[in-house]
Amino acid sequence: MDNKKKSNSPSFAKRFSQLSSKALKSKSVWEDKDEFLDVVYWMRQFMGIIFGLIWGVLGFKGMFAIISYCLVNALFVYVYSVSFQQIDEDEYGGVSDIIKEGFMTSFSSFLVFWIVVYSALHA
Amino acid sequence: MLSDSILIIFIAVFTALLSEGLSWLLIYRTEKYKRLQAEVEKQSKKLEKQKESLPDMSDKNHKKKLERQEEKLKLNNRELSMVKMKSMMTISFAFMALLSMFNSIFEGRVVAKLPFEPISWIRGISHRNLNGEDYTDCSFLFLYILSTMFIRQNLQKILGVEPSRAASKMGNGFFTPPSQAGASPFLK
Numbered sequence: 001m002d003n004k005k006k007s008n009s010p011s012f013a014k015r016f017s018q019l020s021s022k023a024l025k026s027k028s029v030w031e032d033k034d035e036f037l038d039v040v041y042w043m044r045q046f047m048g049i050i051f052g053l054i055w056g057v058l059g060f061k062g063m064f065a066i067i068s069y070c071l072v073n074a075l076f077v078y079v080y081s082v083s084f085q086q087i088d089e090d091e092y093g094g095v096s097d098i099i100k101e102g103f104m105t106s107f108s109s110f111l112v113f114w115i116v117v118y119s120a121l122h123a
Numbered sequence: 124m125l126s127d128s129i130l131i132i133f134i135a136v137f138t139a140l141l142s143e144g145l146s147w148l149l150i151y152r153t154e155k156y157k158r159l160q161a162e163v164e165k166q167s168k169k170l171e172k173q174k175e176s177l178p179d180m181s182d183k184n185h186k187k188k189l190e191r192q193e194e195k196l197k198l199n200n201r202e203l204s205m206v207k208m209k210s211m212m213t214i215s216f217a218f219m220a221l222l223s224m225f226n227s228i229f230e231g232r233v234v235a236k237l238p239f240e241p242i243s244w245i246r247g248i249s250h251r252n253l254n255g256e257d258y259t260d261c262s263f264l265f266l267y268i269l270s271t272m273f274i275r276q277n278l279q280k281i282l283g284v285e286p287s288r289a290a291s292k293m294g295n296g297f298f299t300p301p302s303q304a305g306a307s308p309f310l311k
Contacts, residue, residue, distance in 0.1 A: 012281050012282075012283065033288070034287070034288055037288065041280070045273070045277060048273070055238075056238075059238075060238065061238045061239060062238070062239050062240075063239065065238060065239065066239060104272070105272065105273050105276045105277065106273075108269045108270075108272035108273040109273035111269050112132065112266065112269050112270050112273065114238060115128070115235050115236075115237060115238065115261060115266065115269075116125070116128040116129070116132070116235060116266075118236065118237075118238040119124050119125065119128060119235040119236045119261075120124070120125040120128075122236075122238075123124065123235075123236030
């Protein structure tokens with residue numbers, strides 16, 4: 001019973017490696033909506049951290065930096081979903097739902113890394 | 124400044140782990156929670172699938188059937204929120220005490236320099252307990268809240284304890300007023 005339960009819900013590490021190989025392949029076939037949205041979610045988290053580090057190192061400041069991050073982030077997710085994976089947007093409740101997926105969490109990770117790196121290098 | 128910022132991120136990691144640990148101890152491992160959680164997940168997904176496969180909402184029988192299922196799901200969702208509420212309140216009180224302790228440790232200390240000037244209603248948090256008029260000075264509380272926002276959410280996702288998208292979409296917790304019953308995304 002316990003084994004059956006375990007096989008039905010793979011560990012996070014296993015699921016993560018499965019999803020990353022699918023995510024890097026163009027036009028992958030997704031088992032369900034959640035699978036693709038998880039990819040978008042985790043991709044966003046990495047983007048938040050990486051862009052936060054870059055913005056901090058380059059010393060970007062002000063409203064321009066925040067807006068440019070939001071635009072680059074949304075554009076990246078849009079191009080990835082529509083051009084690279086070519087998913088049917090309507091199946092996911094429209095492009096806006098995909099663009100909103102994990103946005104706030106990634107925005108906060110971007111802010112933390114941007115602030116910390118900027119303070120360390122430019123303050 | 125860098126050491127303070129890194130320390131705050133570690134504090135956020137520590138409190139997020141502690142909070143999830145306590146939640147597991149008081150909520151997630153209980154049989155009632157497991158049963159209700161499984162039930163809500165199952166019903167949410169079933170309802171979503173039915174809605175997708177039956178686009179013709181003019182059929183009264185289908186509509187009534189969906190309404191009945193939705194009502195059942197709402198009851199389960201409320202019960203689940205009740206199970207969570209008591210323990211969440213205990214955890215919240217413990218964390219408020221912890222937060223005030225850290226707040227007093229970092230009182231008056233500029234922990235980071237913001238690369239932007241926050242809008243007026245955020246300054247209350249970002250400039251909390253700090254002297255001077257330079258609003259790019261960052262307080263402990265602001266960095267702690269931001270760190271907690273992304274660490275806790277990701278931790279819940281890794282541990283698999285966050286509510287599923289189908290259940291979140293329903294959004295019928297204990298605090299949702301009953302008057303919104305007709306405003307379901309499934310019965311438009």
